[in-house]
Amino acid sequence: MTASSHRTAPDHTHPDDVPVQTALAALADPVRLVLVRELAGSADWSRSCGSFDVPVGKAALSHHFSVLRGAGLVEQRDEGPKRVNRLRRAEFDARFPGLLDLVLRDD
Amino acid sequence: MTASSHRTAPDHTHPDDVPVQTALAALADPVRLVLVRELAGSADWSRSCGSFDVPVGKAALSHHFSVLRGAGLVEQRDEGPKRVNRLRRAEFDARFPGLLDLVLRDD
Numbered sequence: 001m002t003a004s005s006h007r008t009a010p011d012h013t014h015p016d017d018v019p020v021q022t023a024l025a026a027l028a029d030p031v032r033l034v035l036v037r038e039l040a041g042s043a044d045w046s047r048s049c050g051s052f053d054v055p056v057g058k059a060a061l062s063h064h065f066s067v068l069r070g071a072g073l074v075e076q077r078d079e080g081p082k083r084v085n086r087l088r089r090a091e092f093d094a095r096f097p098g099l100l101d102l103v104l105r106d107d
Numbered sequence: 108m109t110a111s112s113h114r115t116a117p118d119h120t121h122p123d124d125v126p127v128q129t130a131l132a133a134l135a136d137p138v139r140l141v142l143v144r145e146l147a148g149s150a151d152w153s154r155s156c157g158s159f160d161v162p163v164g165k166a167a168l169s170h171h172f173s174v175l176r177g178a179g180l181v182e183q184r185d186e187g188p189k190r191v192n193r194l195r196r197a198e199f200d201a202r203f204p205g206l207l208d209l210v211l212r213d214d
Contacts, residue, residue, distance in 0.1 A: 020209055021135055028131035098205035102127055 010065075015072030015088060015095035023096055026071030027103050031056055032064050036073060036087065040104050044086035045077070117172075122179030122195060122202035130203055133178030134210050138163055139171050143180060143194065147211050151193035152184070 015023075026032060031054050038052055049065060056064070065085075068074035072095065075086050092100055122130075133139060138161050145159055156172060163171070172192075175181040179202065182193050199207055 021137060021140060024131045024135035024210075028128055028135045030128060033128060096209055099209060102203055102206060103131075 009078065010069055010076045010083070012075060013070050013072050015092045018070075018072040018095065020096065023071050023073075023092075023099065026067050026073055027099070029064070029067075031060075032068060033103065035064060035068065036100075037104060039074065039085060039087040040089070040100070045079075045084045047085050048082040049076075049085065050082075116185065117176055117183045117190070119182060120177050120179050122199045125177075125179040125202065127203065130178050130180075130199075130206065133174050133180055134206070136171070136174075138167075139175060140210065142171060142175065143207075144211060146181065146192060146194040147196070147207070152186075152191045154192050155189040156183075156192065157189075 027036065034054050035052055039047060049061060052061075054061065054064075065074060065076065069076060072088055072092055075088055076083050078084075089100065134143065141161050142159055146154060156168060159168075161168065161171075172181060172183065176183060179195055179199055182195050183190050185191075196207065
């Protein structure tokens with residue numbers, strides 16, 4: 001067993017179990033919008049939590065990822081010392097058609 | 108000039124001038140979701156601010172309507188002592204296609 005910077009594996013919520021209000025609240029935040037937009041432009045599992053250019057500390061970043069997991073937007077897994085991410089694009093689109101498109105388009 | 112319960116006419120923001128984050132934040136609130144859903148089921152200008160069944164006081168309700176106006180979701184006008192409302196459905200749909208549909212569908 002290798003040492004990890006995370007004690008327990010992250011909890012996830014499937015988009016099918018997410019109320020629309022939770023999804024909207026998760027996306028209505030400037031830091032989380034950056035995370036989602038950067039993930040949308042990156043290959044699955046290619047981005048560790050520390051690789052995002054957002055102006056928040058570690059604890060706040062961890063909270064933001066927790067909100068994104070709870071809204072069915074992000075899946076995470078631990079790879080050795082790193083926690084890596086993917087955007088749950090297909091599942092989230094199936095649950096909330098068009099919502100990610102609105103968030104990801106340039107405006 | 109008739110007396111009105113509102114001192115000045117309300118300010119409005121057109122949906123075209125609303126950032127997506129502002130639109131999402133306006134809709135990510137349980138009280139405002141009720142207001143939007145009830146307005147969607149009512150004829151334009153048929154609902155006064157006091158006609159909604161939401162568990163908040165007058166000042167809070169006034170704030171919620173201000174947020175909805177600022178997100179391009181609601182238009183208001185004063186009719187004598189009453190302030191009446193309409194959902195800006197067409198304009199908001201043109202700016203954020205599908206977003207209101209997600210919020211208004213049963214889930």
